[in-house]
């Protein structure tokens with residue numbers, strides 16, 4: 001597959017220095033990591049100080065959205081259009097090598113660079129805010145929820161980033177030990193990390209008996 005696509009350009013900033021063979025720049029890889037993750041960390045500089053704030057996100061086509069209260073410090077700073085560096089990480093395994101030095105982790109991670117743009121129109125905001133809910137729980141926004149009000153729209157700032165300067169890095173497989181270290185009688189291998197969700201717990205404040213929806217019973221991300 002072509003590792004580059006027309007929208008995402010590999011730049012000096014997104015070029016890996018070490019192990020460049022682990023880098024990916026194609027849309028399919030980038031989107032699949034982003035769509036399987038639930039949170040991101042947004043780093044930026046505020047009044048000459050570094051900040052890195054975890055938050056929810058959603059990807060729609062080639063755009064990445066974050067949202068938050070219009071009075072939140074991070075949201076006010078990022079909505080002004082300052083540069084951000086956003087990272088998303090999925091941890092897939094612990095890699096136990098024959099030396100402490102070669103221990104590692106299996107992962108899929110994405111780093112996005114860009115300046116945010118505030119989405120102002122309510123018509124544009126509404127479906128994107130519903131997409132946030134469906135990114136977490138597919139099908140949820142269409143299950144008879146109280147509609148998002150005009151006041152909700154006013155209170156929520158939505159910021160978008162184009163996915164045009166993005167890198168992914170993926171590590172898979174067993175440890176890479178020094179040749180001689182394979183003679184050591186120490187266990188080596190991978191402890192896979194699997195994401196598991198528990199059984200749903202019904203809110204005791206439910207006023208009507210309501211069946212747990214299928215999309216909740218079968219929830220896995």
Ligand SMILES: Cc1cc2nc3c(=O)[nH]c(=O)nc-3n(C[C@H](O)[C@H](O)[C@H](O)COP(=O)(O)OP(=O)(O)OC[C@H]3O[C@@H](n4cnc5c(N)ncnc54)[C@H](O)[C@@H]3O)c2cc1C
Pocket residue numbers: 013014015016017018019089091105107108109110111166167168169
């Ligand atoms: C869970 C996890 C644990 C890690 N633990 C270690 C560790 O203990 N020690 C260590 O040296 N490295 C670790 N890494 C890798 C680390 O993220 C960097 O990739 C690495 O430090 C070297 O980067 P570099 O010098 O090639 O790139 P840098 O010069 O640091 O970065 C250049 C560009 O490469 C891209 N890039 C770099 N890293 C990533 C990434 N992870 N995902 C997507 N794009 C990336 C970015 O666009 C960045 O701007 C870990 C990664 C993950 C996800």
